[in-house]
Amino acid sequence: MIDKLRQRVKELLESKAISVFIGYEKGDNPQLARPIMITSPDEMDKLIYDDTCIVMLSKYLLKPEVKALGRRGIVASYSNLRAITGLIQEHQITREEVYIIAISTGERLPEYYDEVIDTGCKTDNPRLTTQDETIAKLLKKSPAERWDFWRKELEKCIKCYACRQICPLCYCNRCIADKNQPQWILTSPHLKGNFAWNVIRAYHLAGRCIDCGECERACPVNIPLMLLNKMLYNNIKTNFGYEVGFNPNVPPPLATYHPEDKENFII
Amino acid sequence: MNNNFEPKIIAFLCNWCSYAGADLAGTSRLKYAPNIRVIKVPCTGRLDPVMLLKVFETGADGVLVSGCHPNDCHYRSGNFLARRRWMVFKDMLEFVGIEPGRIHFSWVSAAEGAKFVEVVNKVTDEVRKLGTFKGL
Ligand code: SF4
Numbered sequence: 001m002i003d004k005l006r007q008r009v010k011e012l013l014e015s016k017a018i019s020v021f022i023g024y025e026k027g028d029n030p031q032l033a034r035p036i037m038i039t040s041p042d043e044m045d046k047l048i049y050d051d052t053c054i055v056m057l058s059k060y061l062l063k064p065e066v067k068a069l070g071r072r073g074i075v076a077s078y079s080n081l082r083a084i085t086g087l088i089q090e091h092q093i094t095r096e097e098v099y100i101i102a103i104s105t106g107e108r109l110p111e112y113y114d115e116v117i118d119t120g121c122k123t124d125n126p127r128l129t130t131q132d133e134t135i136a137k138l139l140k141k142s143p144a145e146r147w148d149f150w151r152k153e154l155e156k157c158i159k160c161y162a163c164r165q166i167c168p169l170c171y172c173n174r175c176i177a178d179k180n181q182p183q184w185i186l187t188s189p190h191l192k193g194n195f196a197w198n199v200i201r202a203y204h205l206a207g208r209c210i211d212c213g214e215c216e217r218a219c220p221v222n223i224p225l226m227l228l229n230k231m232l233y234n235n236i237k238t239n240f241g242y243e244v245g246f247n248p249n250v251p252p253p254l255a256t257y258h259p260e261d262k263e264n265f266i267i
Numbered sequence: 268m269n270n271n272f273e274p275k276i277i278a279f280l281c282n283w284c285s286y287a288g289a290d291l292a293g294t295s296r297l298k299y300a301p302n303i304r305v306i307k308v309p310c311t312g313r314l315d316p317v318m319l320l321k322v323f324e325t326g327a328d329g330v331l332v333s334g335c336h337p338n339d340c341h342y343r344s345g346n347f348l349a350r351r352r353w354m355v356f357k358d359m360l361e362f363v364g365i366e367p368g369r370i371h372f373s374w375v376s377a378a379e380g381a382k383f384v385e386v387v388n389k390v391t392d393e394v395r396k397l398g399t400f401k402g403l
Pocket residue numbers: 163166167168169170205208209210211212213214215216229
């Protein structure tokens with residue numbers, strides 16, 4: 001499979017169909033491949049694809065220095081494909097400026113790719129889709145018990161913003177957490193600001209989070225961020241029948257409305 | 268809990284309907300619970316959810332957001348957009364452990380002075396029952 005990928009990338013670069021290819025190379029950490037930007041057909045033997053290719057690549061499509069190179073090629077697993085679809089939907093990139101080689105893992109793939117390579121490799125990004133049970137358990141508890149749970153978790157946050165930096169859909173150049181006139185999100189690693197930060201980070205991704213699990217993996221203090229993301233993911237699915245990352249031609253659910261939306265909670 | 272507890276409630280009222288409704292309650296000399304602190308906003312659609320968090324962060328016990336009835340929004344769709352946001356946001360706050368009784372939304376038009384009184388009294392009662400917010 002890797003030969004096929006290298007062969008295709010080589011052809012694409014040689015024919016100038018793309019000017020850079022975003023893929024993976026071996027990293028210092030044997031469990032984690034490192035992203036690589038390949039611009040020359042001679043670099044093919046660096047390119048790898050295996051179970052260590054976890055880091056989301058789609059964010060590199062947005063970097064100004066990568067954008068400046070011209071048409072980008074990218075290898076995209078299921079999660080990366082959904083992220084790319086989300087980025088097209090939010091007008092961050094156009095379909096034409098990227099050439100997508102999808103990696104099939106046997107999942108229902110979004111239709112937005114140029115070609116697909118079957119890897120036989122069954123792992124995608126380590127998506128932590130098993131939160132539903134914990135969420136249901138938490139919801140059975142009293143609000144005070146839930147508060148206690150989250151207080152203990154959120155007190156640990158050191159405001160490193162790794163969760164934001166790694167998220168494929170967190171691309172604002174000026175994040176609300178960086179604005180200080182007024183300071184909406186307090187910067188000290190104290191429960192007050194930590195609470196606001198973690199709630200708002202997750203909420204800003206409501207209906208946009210593709211459930212890739214990268215934020216939780218990146219968090220150095222192991223806050224179960226996916227519980228918040230997944231709760232919102234499920235909420236959006238129930239309320240609006242919507243799942244992000246499959247169709248770039250519909251408006252994101254929280255950027256639109258329906259006159260008949262439910263309002264039984266309004267006095 | 269102290270029996271004399273009186274909650275502090277921040278009320279975000281939209282300029283065009285609910286604020287005028289509150290005004291009408293005032294000019295009609297209607298009495299309502301003195302627990303709300305009103306903040307006028309141009310439209311409920313202008314409210315960033317982070318503002319609702321600020322309310323709790325700065326020591327209030329509850330929050331009320333009130334705007335124009337559907338189809339009456341001065342900006343046509345501000346309240347429709349806000350309604351979706353609240354729908355999701357209130358569930359999220361509940362999930363992190365803020366009692367649903369502390370967060371309220373209502374539609375009050377400029378002609379509904381009496382409804383404004385009703386809403387404020389109901390919200391104040393609910394928040395009073397929950398007691399002071401000690402979370403943050
Ligand atoms: S799982 Fe985390 S990193 Fe991935 S899209 Fe959702 S919020 Fe972003």
